[in-house]
Amino acid sequence: MLYLSDISVTFNEDTPDEKKALQDINLTLEQGEFVTVIGSNGAGKSTLMNVVSGSLKPDIGTVKINNKDVTPLPEFKRSNYIGRVFQDPMAGTAPSMTIEENLAMAYARNKKRRFRIGVTKKRRELFREYLNTLHLGLEDRLNAKVGMLSGGERQALSLLMATFTEPNILLLDEHTAALDPSRAELITKLTGDVVEKFHLTTLMVTHNMQQALDLGNRLIMMDKGQIILDVSGEEKQDLTIEKLLQEFQRIRGEQLVNDRAVLG
Amino acid sequence: MFFSMFGAVESGIIFAIMALGVYLSFRVLDFPDLTVDGSFVTGAAVAAMCIVNGVSPIIATVLAAVAGFVAGNITGILNTKGKINPLLSGILMMTALYSINLRIMGGSPNIPLLNEPTVFNFLETAWEKTGIDQFLNGLLTSIGVEVVPGTWIVIFVMIIITVIVKLITDYYLKTEIGLALRATGDNEKMIRSLSANTDTLKIVGLGFSNGLVALSGALIAQNDGFVDLKSGIGMIVIGLASVIIGEALFGKKTIVRTTLAVILGAIVYRMVVTAALKVDFLETGDMKLISAILVVAALVTPKVIATVREQKRRQRKRIDLNNKAKGA
Ligand SMILES: Nc1ncnc2c1ncn2[C@@H]1O[C@H](COP(=O)(O)OP(=O)(O)OP(=O)(O)O)[C@@H](O)[C@H]1O
Ligand SMILES: [Mg+2]
Numbered sequence: 001m002l003y004l005s006d007i008s009v010t011f012n013e014d015t016p017d018e019k020k021a022l023q024d025i026n027l028t029l030e031q032g033e034f035v036t037v038i039g040s041n042g043a044g045k046s047t048l049m050n051v052v053s054g055s056l057k058p059d060i061g062t063v064k065i066n067n068k069d070v071t072p073l074p075e076f077k078r079s080n081y082i083g084r085v086f087q088d089p090m091a092g093t094a095p096s097m098t099i100e101e102n103l104a105m106a107y108a109r110n111k112k113r114r115f116r117i118g119v120t121k122k123r124r125e126l127f128r129e130y131l132n133t134l135h136l137g138l139e140d141r142l143n144a145k146v147g148m149l150s151g152g153e154r155q156a157l158s159l160l161m162a163t164f165t166e167p168n169i170l171l172l173d174e175h176t177a178a179l180d181p182s183r184a185e186l187i188t189k190l191t192g193d194v195v196e197k198f199h200l201t202t203l204m205v206t207h208n209m210q211q212a213l214d215l216g217n218r219l220i221m222m223d224k225g226q227i228i229l230d231v232s233g234e235e236k237q238d239l240t241i242e243k244l245l246q247e248f249q250r251i252r253g254e255q256l257v258n259d260r261a262v263l264g
Numbered sequence: 265m266f267f268s269m270f271g272a273v274e275s276g277i278i279f280a281i282m283a284l285g286v287y288l289s290f291r292v293l294d295f296p297d298l299t300v301d302g303s304f305v306t307g308a309a310v311a312a313m314c315i316v317n318g319v320s321p322i323i324a325t326v327l328a329a330v331a332g333f334v335a336g337n338i339t340g341i342l343n344t345k346g347k348i349n350p351l352l353s354g355i356l357m358m359t360a361l362y363s364i365n366l367r368i369m370g371g372s373p374n375i376p377l378l379n380e381p382t383v384f385n386f387l388e389t390a391w392e393k394t395g396i397d398q399f400l401n402g403l404l405t406s407i408g409v410e411v412v413p414g415t416w417i418v419i420f421v422m423i424i425i426t427v428i429v430k431l432i433t434d435y436y437l438k439t440e441i442g443l444a445l446r447a448t449g450d451n452e453k454m455i456r457s458l459s460a461n462t463d464t465l466k467i468v469g470l471g472f473s474n475g476l477v478a479l480s481g482a483l484i485a486q487n488d489g490f491v492d493l494k495s496g497i498g499m500i501v502i503g504l505a506s507v508i509i510g511e512a513l514f515g516k517k518t519i520v521r522t523t524l525a526v527i528l529g530a531i532v533y534r535m536v537v538t539a540a541l542k543v544d545f546l547e548t549g550d551m552k553l554i555s556a557i558l559v560v561a562a563l564v565t566p567k568v569i570a571t572v573r574e575q576k577r578r579q580r581k582r583i584d585l586n587n588k589a590k591g592a
Contacts, residue, residue, distance in 0.1 A: 053457070079459035092457075094450040097443070105443050109458045113440040161458075 002029040002052065002169050002201060007061030009047055009225075021047040022058070023225040029169075033232075034195050034202040036212040038244075039222035045205045048222070049173045052203065054078035065168055080110050083162035083200075085155070085175040092158030095147030099138060099157065102146055103127045106161035130164050134190065152183030156190060163194045170195065172204040176211070184208075191215065209241045223252060265542075266404075267411045272538040276531030277422040278483045279502065281429055283510070283530040284523060285476030286503030289336075291522075292437065293469045294449035295343075298354030298500050300477050302361025303335040305496040307478025308485035309368040312375045315486075321383045325482045332478020333471040335361060340467030366493055373493040382486035384418050391417045418487055425483070429476065430523050436472070437519050445469050477503075498552045505555055506530035508562040533558065 007025040012018050021044045029035060037045050050056035052063060054075035063071045065081045086092050093102050104118035104127075124142065131139035134156050138149075146154060155175060163170060172191065176184040192215055195202050206212050212219055218232035219239065228251050231239060282304060289297035307328040314324030335357060342353040369375055391397075401412040436442045447455035448465045456462050477499070485491045510529020516522040533555075540546055540554050 055456075076456050076459050076461050079457050082457075084457045086453075091451070092454055094447040094454060096450050097446060101443055101446075104440070105447055105455060105458050105460075108440045108444070113444055113460065115436070115439045115441055117435075117438055118440045118443040119438070 001031045001033075001066060002027075002203070003062075003064040003067075004028070004052070005062045005064075007048075007051055007058045007063070009044075009051060009056065009058050020225050022051065025061070025225075025227060027220070027227065029201050029203065031201055032199045033218055034200075034216035035204070035218045035220060036216040037203060037205045037220050037222060038207070038209060038212045043222040044225040045222055046173055047225075049084075049171050049203065049205060052169065053082055053084055053171055081168040082171060083109075083165070083167035083169070084171045085158045085162045085173070087174040087177050089151040089154040089158065089178055092161065093146045093154050096145060098143050098145055099131075099149075100124060100127055100142040102157065103130070103161060103164075107165065109165050110167070130160055133193075134160060150183075152179050152186065155179060155183075155187050159187060159190055159194065163198060163200060166198045166200070168201060170200045170202040170204075172202065174205050174207060177207060188215065209244060213239055213241070213244075221248065223248075228252070266409050267413065268538050268542070269535060270413050272534040273531055274418050274422070275484065275487065276534035277419065277426050277527070278480055278487060279506065279534065280426050280480075280527040280530035281483070282477045282480035282499065283503050283506035283526050284429060284433055285473045285480065286500065287507050287523070287526045288433070288473040288476070289470060290504060290507060292446055292449050293466060293473070295350045295466065295470065296354070297336075297339060297470060297473065298351065299335055299339045299357040299361070299470070299474055300354075300500045300503060301496040301498070302358040302365065303332040303474040303477045303496075304481040304499045305365045305491070305493060306335055306361055306368065307332050307481030308491040308495065309365050309375070309493075310478070311482035312377055312485050312491040313368055313370070315377060315380050315382070316375065321381050321386055321486065325383055325479065325486075328482035329475045329479040332481070333475035335478070336470035336472070336474030337467050339474070340463075340470040343470075344463035344466050362493075365496075369491065369493060375491045376489065377485060377491070378489045383483065384421055384486060387421065388415075388417060391415070391420075396420070422483070426527060429479075430527060433476075433523055434520050441465075498555060501552070501555045501559060502533065505559045505562065506533050508559060509533055512562055512566055 004025055004027045007022050008020070009022040010018065010020050025048065037048070039045050047056065051058050051061075054063075054070070054073060054077075058071070061071075062069060065078075070078050070081070084092075094105070097105075100119045104123060107123060107127075108118070127142065128139045131142075136153055136156055138153065138157065146157065149157065155178075159175070175191075176187045179187060188211055191204070194200070202216070204216065213236075217236065218230070219236050220227050221229035221244070229247055282300070286297075286300060289295045289300075310331045311321075311324045311328040314327055315321055319327075339353050339357040342348045342356060343350055346353070348356070366373065397416055400416055404412050437446060444455055444458075444460040445465050445468075447458075448460070448462045448469070452462050481496070484495075506529040507526050508529070509532055510525035510527070511522065513532065514521070514525035514528050516525060536558060537551060537554055541548065541551070546554070
C-alpha cells in the first residue's frame with residue numbers, strides 16, 4: 001500500500017513565480033485500490049506522481065510504501081516497488097532496442113542486474129506469453145526495434161513492461177492522452193484488465209472524466225495543489241460527469257473552466 | 265603499394281580496439297567523450313614506463329588498460345556527480361591527462377622502446393618455429409610481390425586480441441547490465457524508472473570505453489617502438505571516422521554486426537589515409553585534415569544519396585502521373 005502524509009511542494013519559492021504545486025496532501029491507498037485522479041491543468045497531478053515515484057523530492061512530508069519510509073530513496077531505488085507509464089509513448093521504451101530487450105530490462109526491474117545474458121530462451125518464452133495478452137501480434141516481432149512500433153503499440157508495450165513484474169504501486173499519468181480514440185480505448189481496456197489480473201495498487205491521472213468514472217474503485221479530484229474530492233465504493237459507481245461538475249462548482253464556487261476536462 | 269597497405273592493415277587492427285572504445289561512448293552511451301585523446305597516450309605511457317622498468321609486457325599492457333579505465337571513470341564522475349556537460353567533462357579530463365601523461369613519462373615527451381621486449385616480440389621465437397612467415401611470404405613472392413613484410417606476427421597477435429575484445433564487448437552488451445547501459449544512451453528516463461542507476465552505468469561504461477582506448481594505445485606504442493606525448497591529438501576523430509565509415513559500409517543491424525563493422529571501419533580508414541598520403545601533393549602533416557574530411561564525407565554522403573534518391577522517386581511518380589493523364 002501507499003501512504004502519503006503532509007506532502008507539500010513549492011516551486012520557485014520566494015520569487016514572483018512561486019507556485020504551491022502541492023499543499024498538505026494526505027492520501028492512503030489500500031492494497032489493490034485503483035484510484036483515478038482528475039483535475040484541471042496545473043492542479044498538481046503530475047507533481048503528485050513525481051513525488052510518489054521519487055523523481056521529485058517533497059519539501060516536507062513522508063512517502064511510505066508497504067510501511068517502509070521511502071522518502072529519502074532516489075528514484076532508481078524506489079522503482080523497485082513502482083511501475084510507471086508516461087504520457088508520451090516515446091518515454092517508456094528504448095527505441096533503438098528490440099521488443100525482447102525492452103522486456104528484459106523491465107524484467108530486471110525488481111532484481112539485481114548482473115553480467116548474465118538478458119534475453120534467455122526461457123525468458124523469451126515468458127515474454128511471448130505476456131505479449132500474447134495484448135492481442136497486437138507483438139509476440140511475433142520480438143526482434144523488431146521498438147522505434148518501429150506505432151504510438152499505441154509502444155504504449156501497450158510500456159504498460160506491459162510496467163506491470164508484468166507485479167509492482168507494489170502502478171503510476172499512470174495520462175497514459176492514453178497522446179493516442180487516437182480507438183487506441184486510447186484499447187489501452188484503457190488493457191489497463192483495466194492488467195490491474196485486475198495482478199491486483200495492483202494504482203494511481204491513474206486522466207483528463208477523460210468518463211475514463212475516470214469507468215475505471216477504478218475510487219476517484220479523487222485535485223485543484224490548486226489540494227485534494228478537493230475523494231469518493232469511493234458505491235458513491236463512485238453512482239457518479240456521473242454532470243454530478244462531478246456540479247460538485248466542483250459547489251466546492252470551489254466557480255465553473256470548472258477546462259475544455260479538455262469538460263469535453264473528455 | 266602492397267607493403268604500405270600491409271602496414272595500414274596492421275595498424276588498422278590495433279586502432280580498431282580504440283574505435284570499439286569510441287563506439288561504446290559515442291554510440292552506445294550517446295556520450296561524445298573527448299577523454300580519448302588523453303587516455304590513448306595514458307595507455308601508451310603506462311605500458312612504456314612499465315616495460316622500460318622491467319615489467320613483463322603482458323602485465324604492462326593490462327595495467328595500461330586499467331589506467332584508461334580509471335581515466336574514463338573520472339570523466340563519468342565529472343559528468344554525473346559534478347553535473348558537468350559531457351563534452352566539457354571530456355575536454356577537462358583530456359587536458360588534465362596531458363600533464364598527467366607527461367608525469368607518467370617522467371617529464372620526457374618521448375620514450376623509445378626500441379630494444380625492449382613487447383607483446384609482439386615476446387612470442388617471436390615460438391612464432392619463427394611455425395614457419396608461417398616464410399610460407400606466406402613465399403606465396404606473395406610467387407604472385408609477384410617484390411617487397412615482402414618482415415613478419416606477420418603483429419597481424420596474427422592483433423587479430424586474436426581484437427577478436428577476443430569484440431566477443432567480450434558483444435557479450436557485455438547483451439547482459440542485463442549491458443542492456444541497461446545501452447538504454448542509458450537510448451532513453452535515460454525510462455531505464456531509471458526501471459530501477460537502474462544511470463550514474464553508475466555511465467561511470468562504468470566510460471571506464472570500459474577508455475580502457476579499450478588505452479589498451480589500443482599500449483599496443484600501438486609497442487608496435488611503433490616509442491611513445492610520443494602528442495600522439496593522442498585528434499584520436500577521437502580517428503575513432504569517430506572508424507565508427508561512422510564502418511557503420512556506413514558494413515551496416516549496424518545488430519550489435520554483433522556493428523562491432524565487426526567498427527573494426528573493419530578502422531582498417532578501411534587506415535587504408536584510405538595511406539592511399540591518400542601517396543598523392544604527391546599531400547604530406548604526413550595533412551593526416552588530421554584528411555581524417556576530418558573523411559568524417560565529414562562519411563556523415564554527409566549517405567544523407568545526400570538518400571535525398572537524391574527520394575527526389576528521383578518523386579520525379580518518377582510525377583512523370584508517371586502525367587503520362588497517365590495524357591493517355592486518358
Ligand atoms: N519543475 C517545475 N518548475 C516550476 N514549476 C513547476 C514545475 N513542475 C510543475 N510546476 C508547476 O506546478 C503546477 C502543477 O503542475 P503539474 O504538472 O503537477 O500539473 P498537472 O495537474 O499535472 O497539470 P496537467 O493536467 O496540465 O498535466 C503548475 O502550475 C506547474 O506550472
Ligand atoms: Mg500533468
